[in-house]
Amino acid sequence: MALAPKSSVAKNVLNLAASIEGIEFKYQEMPMGGNALDLTGVPLPEETLLAATQSDAVLLGAIGGYKWDKNEKHLKPETGLLKLREGLKVFANLRPAVVLPQLVDASTLKREVAEGVDLMVIRELTGGIYFGQPRGFGTNENGEEIGFNTEVYAAYEVDRIARVAFETARKRQGKLCSVDKANVLEASMFWRKRILAIALEYPDVELSHMYVDNAAMQLVRNPKQFDTIVTNNIFGDILSDEASMITGSIGMLPSASLGESGPGLFEPIHGSAPDIAGQDKANPLATILSAAMLLKYGLGEENAAKRIEAAVLDTLNRGFRTVDIYSSGTKLVGMQRNGRRSIEV
Amino acid sequence: MALAPKSSVAKNVLNLAASIEGIEFKYQEMPMGGNALDLTGVPLPEETLLAATQSDAVLLGAIGGYKWDKNEKHLKPETGLLKLREGLKVFANLRPAVVLPQLVDASTLKREVAEGVDLMVIRELTGGIYFGQPRGFGTNENGEEIGFNTEVYAAYEVDRIARVAFETARKRQGKLCSVDKANVLEASMFWRKRILAIALEYPDVELSHMYVDNAAMQLVRNPKQFDTIVTNNIFGDILSDEASMITGSIGMLPSASLGESGPGLFEPIHGSAPDIAGQDKANPLATILSAAMLLKYGLGEENAAKRIEAAVLDTLNRGFRTVDIYSSGTKLVGMQRNGRRSIEV
Ligand SMILES: CC(C)[C@H](C(=O)O)[C@@H](O)C(=O)O
Numbered sequence: 001m002a003l004a005p006k007s008s009v010a011k012n013v014l015n016l017a018a019s020i021e022g023i024e025f026k027y028q029e030m031p032m033g034g035n036a037l038d039l040t041g042v043p044l045p046e047e048t049l050l051a052a053t054q055s056d057a058v059l060l061g062a063i064g065g066y067k068w069d070k071n072e073k074h075l076k077p078e079t080g081l082l083k084l085r086e087g088l089k090v091f092a093n094l095r096p097a098v099v100l101p102q103l104v105d106a107s108t109l110k111r112e113v114a115e116g117v118d119l120m121v122i123r124e125l126t127g128g129i130y131f132g133q134p135r136g137f138g139t140n141e142n143g144e145e146i147g148f149n150t151e152v153y154a155a156y157e158v159d160r161i162a163r164v165a166f167e168t169a170r171k172r173q174g175k176l177c178s179v180d181k182a183n184v185l186e187a188s189m190f191w192r193k194r195i196l197a198i199a200l201e202y203p204d205v206e207l208s209h210m211y212v213d214n215a216a217m218q219l220v221r222n223p224k225q226f227d228t229i230v231t232n233n234i235f236g237d238i239l240s241d242e243a244s245m246i247t248g249s250i251g252m253l254p255s256a257s258l259g260e261s262g263p264g265l266f267e268p269i270h271g272s273a274p275d276i277a278g279q280d281k282a283n284p285l286a287t288i289l290s291a292a293m294l295l296k297y298g299l300g301e302e303n304a305a306k307r308i309e310a311a312v313l314d315t316l317n318r319g320f321r322t323v324d325i326y327s328s329g330t331k332l333v334g335m336q337r338n339g340r341r342s343i344e345v
Numbered sequence: 346m347a348l349a350p351k352s353s354v355a356k357n358v359l360n361l362a363a364s365i366e367g368i369e370f371k372y373q374e375m376p377m378g379g380n381a382l383d384l385t386g387v388p389l390p391e392e393t394l395l396a397a398t399q400s401d402a403v404l405l406g407a408i409g410g411y412k413w414d415k416n417e418k419h420l421k422p423e424t425g426l427l428k429l430r431e432g433l434k435v436f437a438n439l440r441p442a443v444v445l446p447q448l449v450d451a452s453t454l455k456r457e458v459a460e461g462v463d464l465m466v467i468r469e470l471t472g473g474i475y476f477g478q479p480r481g482f483g484t485n486e487n488g489e490e491i492g493f494n495t496e497v498y499a500a501y502e503v504d505r506i507a508r509v510a511f512e513t514a515r516k517r518q519g520k521l522c523s524v525d526k527a528n529v530l531e532a533s534m535f536w537r538k539r540i541l542a543i544a545l546e547y548p549d550v551e552l553s554h555m556y557v558d559n560a561a562m563q564l565v566r567n568p569k570q571f572d573t574i575v576t577n578n579i580f581g582d583i584l585s586d587e588a589s590m591i592t593g594s595i596g597m598l599p600s601a602s603l604g605e606s607g608p609g610l611f612e613p614i615h616g617s618a619p620d621i622a623g624q625d626k627a628n629p630l631a632t633i634l635s636a637a638m639l640l641k642y643g644l645g646e647e648n649a650a651k652r653i654e655a656a657v658l659d660t661l662n663r664g665f666r667t668v669d670i671y672s673s674g675t676k677l678v679g680m681q682r683n684g685r686r687s688i689e690v
Pocket residue numbers: 078081082237269528529558
């Protein structure tokens with residue numbers, strides 16, 4: 001497995017769960033993002049991409065920070081992340097947002113609205129405006145300076161993410177909501193047309209369509225109406241962050257990015273939170289739960305994955321909380337300062 | 346003033362407020378959207394655009410409905426709306442989201458999170474991916490079918506919306522947050538560069554930048570952190586709908602769309618809500634408050650505008666509620682069934 005350095009908490013958890021299940025990992029830690037920039041001058045060294053491609057699964061810590069914020073585009077940590085997603089061809093990004101009973105009160109939504117939310121955002125990850133050509137800077141016909149990007153989807157790109165979404169919905173509550181802006185954008189009209197075509201293969205899944213502005217609103221109004229959501233790269237970026245906050249903290253949420261074949265990429269949804277770096281108060285659960293997704297979706301090791309999920313719930317049941325999900329009556333922990341692992345597998 | 350038919354509640358309110366202030370209106374009611382399609386076969390007849398252009402202000406009811414949902418793009422009600430915005434050159438869309446003390450409990454956010462929210466989203470309305478060329482359908486170099494749009498901003502487009510935003514922030518709490526996706530999109534990097542250039546003219550306004558995914562999250566986490574937000578057309582569409590729901594109901598929220606000169610366009614943020622059409626339960630306040638914005642921003646009649654705003658508050662204070670903002674202890678009204686105007690100016 002290729003591993004970004006410093007994901008040591010997740011690595012410990014992975015090793016524990018694996019050893020109980022009789023699995024042994026070989027790790028290869030490779031630089032990427034901010035630390036690759038410092039070490040090698042580029043955000044995704046060729047060796048890192050090669051090692052990732054040759055692994056069974058890739059676990060990624062959060063990337064980026066103020067230090068590199070003003071870098072030119074090709075030297076931004078984010079560019080490394082996009083290149084890694086592209087290089088691994090992981091077009092399907094699964095972002096579950098579950099409100100755990102233990103954490104209902106961490107949500108800013110009222111208890112009755114947040115309670116029981118269990119949705120999955122499936123975001124297309126290697127197409128759309130993130131990768132569309134042409135893009136760049138130039139001048140228009142009046143000689144005015146411009147900046148531009150292209151939102152574009154080809155049939156095969158929509159078809160394959162649609163199939164992942166329908167399959168996922170089928171294993172969940174059987175409800176799929178496709179989010180687009182088909183009342184305005186041709187790229188969305190095309191998206192909807194292909195979703196409808198693939199829907200014929202899944203008559204047992206209940207399909208609906210929603211405009212993205214309405215979806216952003218409905219996630220606040222009544223998130224429980226959603227089971228599985230499928231949407232394009234940029235809308236998925238926005239809606240999955242919004243959905244994550246419904247669960248109380250983005251510090252809780254893992255993600256899995258999968259391709260047709262080859263290793264999956266597993267990373268927390270949250271960024272590197274440079275505002276709290278070194279303060280030992282980051283919530284490690286998103287990365288730990290990403291390790292669980294790695295076991296489940298990346299290696300097919302469901303039992304080991306379940307051990308990690310159970311350990312997380314157990315830790316929460318025992319009242320341990322990082323500051324982002326702390327509420328009165330629970331026990332505040334800084335993972336290091338506390339001097340012990342509060343997650344026991 | 347050009348007026349879409351059936352905005353009769355708002356018209357009554359306008360007339361009352363105006364007569365007290367000694368203002369007299371000449372109305373011209375013109376078809377647009379769904380009803381123009383039925384009457385004339387196009388969503389924005391030339392006569393409607395001409396009448397709108399020649400008015401002092403344009404009040405628009407909600408457009409669209411299931412009946413026309415499957416229409417080809419040039420025959421969609423939404424296309425009429427986009428043409429009207431373009432034709433009137435109203436590039437600055439002001440969308441206030443205020444949590445009224447009377448309605449804190451209508452919000453799905455916890456009282457302590459919703460209470461006191463008073464933000465303004467300023468959305469660029471005539472540029473970006475809504476209007477960018479090229480757009481359409483075609484095939485890529487592999488012969489695959491594609492759908493595509495162009496996100497593009499020219500310097501003058503960002504500059505003029507930036508100035509509206511800085512001026513607005515200056516009159517409010519002096520804080521402006523520009524929302525973009527400058528870690529990925531060139532159009533956003535360019536947006537940010539121009540915002541920074543215009544910021545030099547407004548040293549008294551505190552400027553910050555936020556990525557759109559984070560903004561979608563922060564609006565749920567802590568909406569009170571925002572004063573004025575400025576963003577592009579599509580991000581503004583999404584974030585303003587999300588922000589509106591924080592106030593409890595999108596049925597409450599008005600909007601004003603302004604150009605350099607010429608008439609402004611005033612419309613509720615909400616759609617035509619075909620799911621409740623004819624049930625006499627729609628909240629008329631968004632349209633009524635749009636009439637107030639028309640008086641204030643469109644005609645400079647601040648006093649008449651204040652009368653309408655005060656009447657709305659008074660009505661809420663007296664406990665009248667449509668079903669979307671109803672809570673126990675208040676009085677449910679269907680505006681017609683009730684047999685009387687519950688809004689008194
Ligand atoms: C860091 C950034 C490039 C990335 C994205 O926009 O995809 C992040 O926001 C995410 O959602 O994983």
